[in-house]
Amino acid sequence: MEELIKEYALGYSMLREAIEGLTEDVLRYKPGPDKWSIHQILIHVTDSEVSSTSRLKKVLAEDEPLLISFDQDAWANNLGYDLLDREQYLLLFQLLRSSMQPILEHLTSEQSNRIGVYPDQERFTFKELLEFRVRHVRDHLAQIERVKKAYRENRVSY
Template sequence: MEDIIKEYASGYEMLRDAIEGLTEEELRYKPAPDKWSIHQILIHVTDSEISSTARLKKVLAEDEPALISFDQDAWANNLGYDLLDREQYLLLFNMLRSSMQPILSNLTSEQWERVGVYPDQERYTFKQLLVYRVEHVRGHLAQIERVKKAYRENQ
């Protein structure tokens, strides 16, 4: 799990590296009307992190807590992602990830196996939820690269 914790901790730097040197035009470019810009992706990643940090803590603190997801498209469409401050959101992402580090460094093997339950009765261990957080950032980093490529191809 050491590698997962390390990659989880480096999520902020990975996002920063992915957008380094991009212009505002590149950050706001949407490859299609129904696709997200890099700016929107970054806001989404942070909103997801807010929700997920609470889920991770619930699983560690409560006995088999109920876990709730959020409708990412509704959030993106109804919360004015284009109007939100990307820098504030990136800093918030960094703070959320940093705040989890002392917890992650002191987990027992039993805590890794603690479980949360979604409304459909799907059960996830803390370990599975943390791995998903790492994979979520990986997936959006790949999405950012696709948007960058689409921007270059359309210029």
């Protein structure tokens, strides 16, 4: 659990590192009509963090709470992600992650095994939900690298 908590704490710096030095052209580049730009990915990661931080806290505070997800494509398509301030969202991500640190640093093994339940009755422990948060950032870091590569390849082809 200790390594998981450490990686969770590094999420913000990993995202920052992934976009360091990128131009606005690269940040706004969409590799396909149904693909997200790096800018949109960062907004999504933060929106997901807002939702998941609430779920994590519910699992720690309530007995087998109902956990609700959100439709990520609907949010991306209907909330004007291109118009949102990326820096504000990155700051929000950083604040959400850092706000969880004192809770995680004092987490007991009993707490890490607390359960949350989704509407389809699928059950997850707090630890599993935290693992998903770490994996979510990793997956989107890989997606950011794919967008950067697509941008470079697109620029070379002209």
